[in-house]
Amino acid sequence: MMKDAKSFNVTRWTPTSRLILGLIAVLLIALAIAPVVASAGVIDRLTVLFVYILLAAMWNALAGFGGLVSIGQHMFFGLGAYLTIRLANTGLDPFASMALAAALVGMISLAVSYLMLHLKGGEFAIAMWVLAALTHRLVNLDPLIQGETGTSLISLNVYEIGVRRIAIYWAGLTAMTALLAALFLLLRSKTGAAIQAIRDSEEAAASIGVNVLGTKRVLFVLAAVGIGLAGAIWLASAISFQPKTYFSVQWTAYMIFMVLVGGIGTFEGAILGAVLFFLIESWFGDAGVWYLIGLGATALFFSLFFPKGLWGAIERRLPHALLPIGYTLSDFSPQEPHSRTANHQRSR
Amino acid sequence: MLNQLIQGILLGGYYALIAIGLSFMFSVMRVINLAHGSLLIVAAYALWFLADTYGVNPFLGLLIVLPLMAGIGWALQRFLLERSARGGSLLPILTTFGLAIVVDNLMFQRFGADTRSLAPFIGDLSWSSFELPGGLFVGKLSVLIFLTAILLVGGLQSLLKFTPLGRAIRATAQDPDTARLVGIDAARASAAAAAIALVTIGIAGAFLGMRGVFDAYAGAPQLLFAFEAAVIGGTGSLWGTLIGGIFLALAQSFGAMVHPQGFLIGGHLAFLAALFYRHFVARQLVADWLRSRARRPA
Amino acid sequence: MLAIEGLDVRHGQLVAVRDVSFSLEQGEILALVGANGAGKTTLLRAIAGAHAPSMGRILLGGEDVTLLPADRRVAAGLALVPEGRRLFADMTVEENLLLGASAGRPGDWTLARIFEAFPILVKRRGAKASSLSGGEQQATAIGRALMSNPNVILLDEVSLGLAPLAVRQVYASLHRLLASGATILLVEQDLTRAMSVASRVACMSEGRIVLDRPIAAVTRDEITDAYFGLNKAGGGNQAAAC
Numbered sequence: 107m108m109k110d111a112k113s114f115n116v117t118r119w120t121p122t123s124r125l126i127l128g129l130i131a132v133l134l135i136a137l138a139i140a141p142v143v144a145s146a147g148v149i150d151r152l153t154v155l156f157v158y159i160l161l162a163a164m165w166n167a168l169a170g171f172g173g174l175v176s177i178g179q180h181m182f183f184g185l186g187a188y189l190t191i192r193l194a195n196t197g198l199d200p201f202a203s204m205a206l207a208a209a210l211v212g213m214i215s216l217a218v219s220y221l222m223l224h225l226k227g228g229e230f231a232i233a234m235w236v237l238a239a240l241t242h243r244l245v246n247l248d249p250l251i252q253g254e255t256g257t258s259l260i261s262l263n264v265y266e267i268g269v270r271r272i273a274i275y276w277a278g279l280t281a282m283t284a285l286l287a288a289l290f291l292l293l294r295s296k297t298g299a300a301i302q303a304i305r306d307s308e309e310a311a312a313s314i315g316v317n318v319l320g321t322k323r324v325l326f327v328l329a330a331v332g333i334g335l336a337g338a339i340w341l342a343s344a345i346s347f348q349p350k351t352y353f354s355v356q357w358t359a360y361m362i363f364m365v366l367v368g369g370i371g372t373f374e375g376a377i378l379g380a381v382l383f384f385l386i387e388s389w390f391g392d393a394g395v396w397y398l399i400g401l402g403a404t405a406l407f408f409s410l411f412f413p414k415g416l417w418g419a420i421e422r423r424l425p426h427a428l429l430p431i432g433y434t435l436s437d438f439s440p441q442e443p444h445s446r447t448a449n450h451q452r453s454r
Numbered sequence: 455m456l457n458q459l460i461q462g463i464l465l466g467g468y469y470a471l472i473a474i475g476l477s478f479m480f481s482v483m484r485v486i487n488l489a490h491g492s493l494l495i496v497a498a499y500a501l502w503f504l505a506d507t508y509g510v511n512p513f514l515g516l517l518i519v520l521p522l523m524a525g526i527g528w529a530l531q532r533f534l535l536e537r538s539a540r541g542g543s544l545l546p547i548l549t550t551f552g553l554a555i556v557v558d559n560l561m562f563q564r565f566g567a568d569t570r571s572l573a574p575f576i577g578d579l580s581w582s583s584f585e586l587p588g589g590l591f592v593g594k595l596s597v598l599i600f601l602t603a604i605l606l607v608g609g610l611q612s613l614l615k616f617t618p619l620g621r622a623i624r625a626t627a628q629d630p631d632t633a634r635l636v637g638i639d640a641a642r643a644s645a646a647a648a649a650i651a652l653v654t655i656g657i658a659g660a661f662l663g664m665r666g667v668f669d670a671y672a673g674a675p676q677l678l679f680a681f682e683a684a685v686i687g688g689t690g691s692l693w694g695t696l697i698g699g700i701f702l703a704l705a706q707s708f709g710a711m712v713h714p715q716g717f718l719i720g721g722h723l724a725f726l727a728a729l730f731y732r733h734f735v736a737r738q739l740v741a742d743w744l745r746s747r748a749r750r751p752a
Numbered sequence: 753m754l755a756i757e758g759l760d761v762r763h764g765q766l767v768a769v770r771d772v773s774f775s776l777e778q779g780e781i782l783a784l785v786g787a788n789g790a791g792k793t794t795l796l797r798a799i800a801g802a803h804a805p806s807m808g809r810i811l812l813g814g815e816d817v818t819l820l821p822a823d824r825r826v827a828a829g830l831a832l833v834p835e836g837r838r839l840f841a842d843m844t845v846e847e848n849l850l851l852g853a854s855a856g857r858p859g860d861w862t863l864a865r866i867f868e869a870f871p872i873l874v875k876r877r878g879a880k881a882s883s884l885s886g887g888e889q890q891a892t893a894i895g896r897a898l899m900s901n902p903n904v905i906l907l908d909e910v911s912l913g914l915a916p917l918a919v920r921q922v923y924a925s926l927h928r929l930l931a932s933g934a935t936i937l938l939v940e941q942d943l944t945r946a947m948s949v950a951s952r953v954a955c956m957s958e959g960r961i962v963l964d965r966p967i968a969a970v971t972r973d974e975i976t977d978a979y980f981g982l983n984k985a986g987g988g989n990q991a992a993a994c
Contacts, residue, residue, distance in 0.1 A: 169544070173544065175544045175547050175548065177488065177547075177551060221726070221729060221730060221733065224729075224733040225729070227486070227543050227544060227547065228480070228485070228486025228488075228543075228546075228547050229486065229685065229689065231486065231488070231547045232486060232488070232677070232678070232681045233681075233685070233725075233729065235678060236678055236681065236682060236722055236725055236726075237722075237726075239675075239678060239718070239722060240718075240719065240722035240723070240726070243715065243718050243719045243722065244719065246715065247713075247715060253715075355674060359551070359555055362548060362551060362552075366548060366552075395559050395562050395563045396559075396563070398555065398559040399555075399556055399559045399560055399563065401555065402552050402553070402554075402555030402556035402559065403552070403556050405548065405551070405552035405555070406534075406549060406552035406553055406556060409538055409541075409545055409548045409549040409552055410534065410537050410538055410549060413538075413541040413545055618850070618853075618854065621843070621847055621850060621851055621854075622851070622854055624840070624842070624843060625840050625843070625851050628840050628841070628842060628843075629838065629840065631802060632834065632838040632840070633823075633851075634801070634802070634821060634822035634823045635800055635801070635802055635822050635823075635826070635832050635834060635838070636826065636831075636851050636852050636854060636855075636896060636897075636900070637823050637826030637827060637831075637852070637853075637854040637855030637900050638823055638851065638854045639821075639823045640823070
């Protein structure tokens with residue numbers, strides 16, 4: 107890009123981002139050993155938070171990075187839970203079932219992607235919703251599920267309740283960490299550069315040889331696996347499975363809320379949105395209908411007036427991204443501190 | 455069998471009717487309105503409220519509700535869609551989805567969980583039927599809905615084709631910048647299009663309420679039916695919407711014959727089959743046709 | 753009729769039109785020439801209201817229209833025949849022409865008179881714009897602009913991409929328009945053609961007007977020099993003298 111490479115210093119890791127990464131490592135270790143001191147209630151709530159972060163990050167991966175707005179991601183949430191029950195019913199350990207279910211969800215999403223990714227914009231959005239509705243109906247046909255009556259993940263009973271709680275907590279922490287790390291590494295990889303290019307302009311990306319469909323497929327499958335895992339973890343902590351509550355568009359609405367408020371298309375924004383949603387739910391969740399009206403109105407407000415979300419506003423005040431997904435370009439020539447653009451122009 | 459076929463076709467008229475507004479907005483405003491289903495229910499509730507509180511016949515109530523819907527459409531375009539469309543083509547999806555959540559829950563807050571229907575306010579229209587030769591019965595309301603769908607599609611097509619407003623709407627849909635350069639107030643044309651779309655939603659909402667029951671959250675499934683009908687018929691084509699609605703209804707009836715829970719599954723599968731056809735078979739057919747044409751002149 | 757005062761138009765960082773001023777009297781035909789990228793099309797689009805200028809004023813019949821949106825400028829009597837014609841491809845010739853009357857300005861131009869002025873369109877009136885030949889498209893585009901009964905008409909590269917015969921046809925019909933006393937601003941690559949119809953010629957280079965003179969007081973060589981920016985090296989004085 108720059109002919110005059112000598113005068114620039116291209117870095118990924120700034121001191122800030124190293125510091126942040128160190129803090130994240132400390133935080134994760136603290137969370138991992140939290141069950142030693144934290145109460146059962148706190149552990150349960152934190153598990154919920156992990157699921158929310160996972161959901162937000164995955165919907166954001168699809169919409170914010172892949173440009174694919176889906177209103178049907180609850181399909182994978184429900185499928186993750188359903189397949190866990192199905193597999194556990196064969197005698198497989200419930201935790202192994204959860205992992206295997208997520209893998210199966212990934213395979214299903216891969217198959218589905220060959221049809222759905224041909225759709226654009228709003229058509230993709232609602233077509234995914236239709237697909238979720240169809241999956242819901244098909245799951246209802248399974249005799250094990252007994253229609254809307256549902257069933258439970260009974261096999262979890264082999265674990266004593268205290269152990270179970272901590273095991274689910276760790277499963278949630280591991281799933282969240284693993285998928286966030288996977289997304290982070292993906293965005294830093296060659297595919298990440300392709301994702302950036304597609305985000306700027308799909309046609310331009312295609313014209314320079316970026317495999318647009320393939321890149322979107324990677325994100326589509328990743329998001330499905332992550333959301334499938336979230337569904338499985340939710341099932342483990344709730345035990346009972348009713349198709350209606352899992353295949354509910356409410357889940358997608360939550361994902362959209364978290365990402366819109368946090369900041370669509372930024373890695374940090376989705377996490378921020380999930381934390382905020384978690385707090386809002388803890389404080390106002392009992393307000394019933396007004397709580398839902400508030401959520402919808404907030405999403406509406408952000409889509410109209412702050413489409414970049416809160417993180418978009420915060421990011422503008424920061425010198426670098428907290429997490430090094432892109433590259434930081436610094437110029438050594440002291441007289442022009444902002445010569446990134448200036449130099450660009452000069453070279454024309 | 456013939457009876458089921460006729461019932462299926464008539465049900466298809468209903469699907470077409472609820473899909474017209476969605477299809478119209480998509481074809482002339484390039485917006486897929488996720489609040490479409492919720493707005494159908496808004497119209498149904500408004501008519502129910504007039505009938506229940508003031509004893510206004512729902513057909514007369516339309517005289518009040520349709521201008522109201524037009525106003526909502528105008529405001530929707532001016533205050534929400536126009537603004538969110540500036541943020542790209544994906545943002546209006548989120549905006550209208552947020553709107554749907556707000557509208558659904560506000561209706562729940564106002565009208566509660568009880569299901570309502572307009573059927574009690576339209577006399578015997580809701581249950582009486584015509585007898586056809588061969589001992590077949592078709593509901594009068596179903597026939598009325600089917601005819602309304604045809605009239606509405608025909609009316610909208612004529613409006614688009616033969617009136618200055620229709621031409622302005624089409625020109626704005628194709629190329630808003632050039633539309634402005636030839637003297638069209640593009641913002642006004644889009645707002646008028648939204649108002650027209652909402653009027654069709656008002657009419658569809660009336661029949662939704664007459665032919666069955668509804669509650670505050672009944673909009674989402676209606677949105678999916680409307681969307682399926684529109685896609686099966688070829689998104690953005692109004693006459694296609696009618697065909698798509700019939701196709702959807704027949705697939706649902708067939709599904710119901712195969713399995714007691716097969717009604718919705720049949721419809722969803724027909725939708726997926728239509729998508730599959732459009733993206734793999736139809737594209738291949740077009741490619742083959744072009745290839746055969748390219749060969750011929752040589 | 754039309755006056756431009758100190759107009760600057762930017763495309764992001766790039767200044768496409770710099771400090772352009774000129775005015776057009778009723779019945780005058782100004783040919784605007786210049787190399788590709790000199791800023792002619794941007795200038796026309798800014799006058800028509802498709803691009804907001806960053807500085808300067810646009811006056812139409814003495815009224816300041818700088819802040820009016822494009823459709824209101826059409827209503828005020830300004831019409832642009834855009835580069836590339838920009839017809840509504842899915843609509844018929846007749847529909848395209850009728851759209852030109854959207855602003856509702858009263859005047860002499862009607863469908864019948866357009867078909868009289870552009871006889872090649874008569875047979876094609878029900879055909880989709882996308883199926884027309886280049887010359888037919890251009891005639892439709894000009895007809896569409898005339899349907900708004902403009903006081904000032906801006907023609908952007910009407911011969912671009914047309915076969916020589918079609919160019920002659922388009923200009924033949926234009927001559928009738930010119931004879932009717934319309935005020936015209938014409939962008940044209942073909943210098944000979946531009947000089948044959950215009951009463952005045954202006955040359956743009958790198959966003960500025962570097963020459964602006966009545967056709968009688970300018971030679972072809974002077975225009976060519978200005979066209980290639982040759983007099984730029986001569987300094988500000990000479991450029992101003994041009």
